[in-house]
Amino acid sequence: TAPEAGEYRVQARFLAIDRQTTTSVHVLAGDRSVFEGKLRLDGAGADVAYEGTLALQAGATLDFAVGYGNGSHICDSTGLEARIRGPDGRLHDAARDFDPEKNPSGAWSYGWLRPGDRPDPAAFSLYDSAVQPREDGPRLLDLGNPEARQWLTDHIDRLLTEQGIDLYREDFNIQPLPFWRAADAPDRQGITENRYVTGHLAHWDELRRRHPDMLIDSCASGGRRNDLETMRRAVPLWRSDYAYEPIGHQGMTYGLSFWLPYHGTGTVACAAAPYYGAGPTPVEPYAFWSNVAPSLSCGVDIRVKDLDYDALRRLYRRFREVSPCFYGDYYPLTPYSLEKNVWIAWQFDLPEEGRGLIQAFRRDSAPGESPTFRPQGLVPAAAYALTQADSDWRYTATGQELMEKGFTLTLEQAPAAAVILYERRDPGTPSP
Numbered sequence: 001t002a003p004e005a006g007e008y009r010v011q012a013r014f015l016a017i018d019r020q021t022t023t024s025v026h027v028l029a030g031d032r033s034v035f036e037g038k039l040r041l042d043g044a045g046a047d048v049a050y051e052g053t054l055a056l057q058a059g060a061t062l063d064f065a066v067g068y069g070n071g072s073h074i075c076d077s078t079g080l081e082a083r084i085r086g087p088d089g090r091l092h093d094a095a096r097d098f099d100p101e102k103n104p105s106g107a108w109s110y111g112w113l114r115p116g117d118r119p120d121p122a123a124f125s126l127y128d129s130a131v132q133p134r135e136d137g138p139r140l141l142d143l144g145n146p147e148a149r150q151w152l153t154d155h156i157d158r159l160l161t162e163q164g165i166d167l168y169r170e171d172f173n174i175q176p177l178p179f180w181r182a183a184d185a186p187d188r189q190g191i192t193e194n195r196y197v198t199g200h201l202a203h204w205d206e207l208r209r210r211h212p213d214m215l216i217d218s219c220a221s222g223g224r225r226n227d228l229e230t231m232r233r234a235v236p237l238w239r240s241d242y243a244y245e246p247i248g249h250q251g252m253t254y255g256l257s258f259w260l261p262y263h264g265t266g267t268v269a270c271a272a273a274p275y276y277g278a279g280p281t282p283v284e285p286y287a288f289w290s291n292v293a294p295s296l297s298c299g300v301d302i303r304v305k306d307l308d309y310d311a312l313r314r315l316y317r318r319f320r321e322v323s324p325c326f327y328g329d330y331y332p333l334t335p336y337s338l339e340k341n342v343w344i345a346w347q348f349d350l351p352e353e354g355r356g357l358i359q360a361f362r363r364d365s366a367p368g369e370s371p372t373f374r375p376q377g378l379v380p381a382a383a384y385a386l387t388q389a390d391s392d393w394r395y396t397a398t399g400q401e402l403m404e405k406g407f408t409l410t411l412e413q414a415p416a417a418a419v420i421l422y423e424r425r426d427p428g429t430p431s432p
Helices: 145-163 175-180 189-208 245-255 285-291 309-327 399-404
Strands: 008-017 025-028 032-039 047-056 062-066 078-085 089-094 167-168 215-217 265-266 295-298 327-330 344-348 355-362 381-389 394-398 416-427
Touching: 008 025, 008 032, 008 062, 032 047, 047 167, 062 078, 145 189, 175 189, 189 215, 245 285, 245 344, 265 285, 285 309, 285 355, 285 416, 295 309, 309 344, 309 355, 309 416, 381 399, 394 399
Parallel strands: 167 215, 265 295
Antiparallel strands: 008 047, 008 078, 025 032, 025 062, 078 089, 327 344, 344 355, 355 416, 381 394, 381 416
């Protein structure tokens, strides 16, 4: 909202956050459109920008809106950078000026428009405050209340027992913070949250006491509750709602493996698949191996008859062959990065069995030759035979040579994945 009359210099950039983002974007001065663009529609790219000078009256509104796109909002997350310099020289920055406690915040209001073919500024509604839930909105059961927690535990226990359920999956698809804050006085903020969290953990502990062989799969819009206390009691079989995109999942495996010995996701073996995996999904080994985790589900649309099911079967057979290695000791072999011009690699080692797994990924614009990989945790004097799956690449060296000098790989295509199995060789054992 313009605080005074005059000319305003406007700079805006819309960018696709999800790999599948397909939408329209708009800048409107009152009910007049001053800019319309598209993201990944009709040949458009992943970002689009507007820059211009607009004469506004005091109290006039300037709206930055994400439209209906191709008619679906699934995986359409869109970023906005908006900066406006007013006639007094003051800079208004939509991101910098955002305040989770206040809406409106300064000249900015954050909200939504009713769905439609074109955005209608008259239909603008503010997002709910983060401080106070709506009276007509959802509610959150207070697990900090012992009676409420006891009711929930007895209710879930009865369902588990009557239905013979062995694996309890709990999802959590809301934002709890507004409810916690609304329940506390200003000088008591955090008390309800603390009691809720400890009550939730006590709920799980009692369920596990009553069902000692039961497994718990923790989900919270994907990976929003992968904290250490939760993970002591459960595993995340769907570690994030950020599905399928290769580099993001490489980063998840790299980071989570420091902390969680078991986590899971799903794959359709295709980098550009929609969130639910429906429709034709060409089989891409790079995308498949980027999503591999200790627990891996298959999300392909089996209604599509012309998928390369033979290739999928080969990939899953190979995964089953290497999957025991994920229980081993974890070592990163490269720095962490989400950039497209680098390799990333890691190692899972089974010292008791003298074998392990190395995964290496050449990303889209990375050079053909890898950096030097130096595996860890090996027996210095022992000989190790390294074999790249689905390739004739072989390498033999002592543990000390591998740990100190390392080795390199060359992958001709980009992007590409290398799956390397290694095994300790006793004296006299023939090379593979």
